[in-house]
Amino acid sequence: MQDWQEHLIIAPILLPLITAALLLLYDERRRVLKAAISIAATFVLFVVAIMLVNMANTPDDRVLPYLLGNWPAPYAIVLVLDRFSAMMVLLTSILGLAALCFALARWHKAGSHFHTLFQLLLMGLNGAFLTGDLFNLFVFFEVLLAASYGLVLHGSGATRVKAGLHYIAVNLAASSLFLIGVSMIYGVTGTLNMADLAQRIPNVPADDLMFLQAGGAILGTAFLVKAGAWPLNFWLPTTYTAAAAPVAALFAIMSKVGIYVLLRLSLLFFGELTPRTTGFGDAGLFYIGLATITFGLIGVLASQALGRIAGYSVLVSSGTLLAAIGTGNVAVTGSALFYMISSTLTIAAFFLLIELVERGQDAAANVLAVTIEAYGDEEEEEEEEVGTVLPATLAILGACFAVSAILLIGLPPFSGFVAKISLLSALFNPAGMGTDAPISAASWAYVTLIILSGVSALIAMSRSGIRTFWASMEGNVPRVLIIELVPVAGLLFLCLALTIQAAPVMRYLDATAQALHRPHNYIDHVLDAKRSAGFEPAAASTPAAKGDAQ
Structure with a gap:
């Protein structure tokens, strides 16, 4: 019998699946009960995710395969827990808990089966991070997409329907x-077992190598769409802006599914174990990443609405990570993982904050404010009273907005600064400390775009902040509930905690990057996984098997 903790590996999949099925048994009018079940299950998922990180965080880079059906790999449907997958499951559970708490204020009442779809999305995300074979990666990919289709349309409205139809069409093509x-x-x-593929790819006949690379390129394109x-990426800013705030916050991790798969598979299939195809696609990923950063920062500068700024910030984050993967540098990979955690938490908090900030605003007034900003106001403005008291709600929202801006820009003292400094350090010192290796022109271009993305965020967030909190044209103070402020503050506090605990977090992520770039340990543990004693697969009861036993 396996140690009971090892069975926790399947819990991030089974727990939301069982919860989603249980929620279907209750009528939509029993929203309080459904909300209680959903929040309790998500909290348990968060606790399990912490335990999984502790299980994976060992000096020997522990890799834990979980053989479903008790068949040995590569025949088994296998789940694999390592540092990388454990980290992504924990990040998913954190965003899921924050988004769900925020939704309990009002969004979970805006449509049918919100909690069921939410749990199925969590199941699909966790399954995609934990699976060890491509077929089940497709299965979990489709589960999370099917749930996301319903969540994009949650709350109805013409804008959501239009954006949702575009989103569905694009993702069906990606599938x-x-x-x-x-x-x-x-x-x-x-x-289709990932570890087995990594062993077989070096032995692929030369005549079939072209088909292998073509298959890898097509598969990579599907996840480039997701990233x-x-x-x-023309669909992403519109879809994320149109989605309900808690849905958009959870979607911040969905774009990272593409990043996760591209990083995992590129190093397994086209890493150091495959001499003939080592580095295949790295240059393409690097320059696609640079183009994505450029497109994203231009979009951030051009956007007037906060939702559009957040949507294009997702693209800047994805582009930064894609370019980091393309460098093939283990130090850059570790820094990029820190950046991924920080940017995902930041953007999720920003999506939640946007709804609170815009709740008391009038769309027509916003348009007029932009017009006045561009062309000026010919009428004389009345003198404002000196020393007007700022309402407490606006003060809290303004403080959260300022912290979000600092994180997106990459200024100290928050984790966005640590992430960008770490990235720049790895790019400026590609061969390790104490070496005089020259910095390539491509690295200079990457560094320049990272800095420019911060400048564009500074301009856009300063402009929006002044218009919203300093020179707002309407004096309505939004009604904000504590249950809505807590998730925003909690996510931003985690970004501060990342700064305070940057050293142990970076040690964990550097070890993760080392294991990804040297996948021998992953492959050996998966393919050498032992079946559980005392449990035989169903095929063992066949007549042939019985005859062999006799």
Whole structure:
């Protein structure tokens, strides 16, 4: 019998699945009960995720395969827990808990089956991070997409329907590319287990190598769509802006599914273990990342609405991570993982904050404010009373907005600064401390765009902050509940905690990057996983098996 803790590996999948099924048994009018069940299950998921990180965080880079059906790999449907997957499950549970708490104020009442769809989305995300084979990656990918279709449309409205239809069409096309790429890889190698693929790819005949690379490129394109890479990202800012605030906050992690898969598979299939294909696609990912950063920072500068700024900030984050993957540098990878955590938490908090900030505003007044800003106001303004008291709600929202701006820009003392400084340090010192290796022109371009993205965020957030909190044209103070402020403050506090605990977090992430770039340990643990004693697969009861036993 396996140690009971090892069975926790399947809990992030089973827990939301069982919860979603249980919620379907109750009528939509029993919202309080459904909300209680959903929040309790999500909190338990958060606790389990912390335990999984502790299980994976060992000096020997522990990799824990979980053989479903008790068949050995590569025949088993296998889940794999390592530092990387444990980190992503924890990040998902944090965002899920924050978004769900925020939704309990009013959004969970805006449509049917919100909690069921929410739990299924958590299940799909966790499954995608934990699975060890491409077929089940497709299964979990489709589960999370199906749930996200319903959540994008949650709350109805013409804007959401239009954005949702675009989102569905794009992701259906990405799913088709996924299937085509997986089929080509399977046709060449005869397996879909990731660890087994990493062993078989070096032995692929030279005549089939082109088909393998084509399959990898098509599969990569499917996840570039999910990551929001240019020029496949036209749908993302509109969809994320139109979605309900808690949905958009959870969607901040969905774009990272593409990043996770691209990083995981590129180093497994085209890393140091495959000499003939080492570095395949790295240059493409790097320059696509640079183009995505450029597109995103231009969008941030051009956007007047806060939701659009947040949507384009997602693209800047994705572009930064894609370019980091393309460098193939282990130090850059570790810094990029820190940046991914910080930017995901920041953008999720910002999406939640935007609704609170805009709740007391009038859209027509915002348009007029932009017009006045561009052309000026010919009428004389009345003198404002000196020393007007700022309402407490606006003061709190303004403080949260300022912290979000500092994080997006990358200024101290928050984790955005630590992440960008770490990235710049790794790029300026690519070969390690004490070396005089020259800095490439591509690295200079990357650094320049990282700095420019911060400048664009500074301009956009300063402009929006002044218009919203300093020179607001209407004096309405939004009604904000404590249950809505707590998730925003909690996510921003985690970004501060990342700064305070930057050293241990970076040690964990550097070890994660080392393991990703040297996947021997991952492959050996998965393929050498032992079946549980005392449990036999169903096939063992067949007549042939019984005859062999006799």
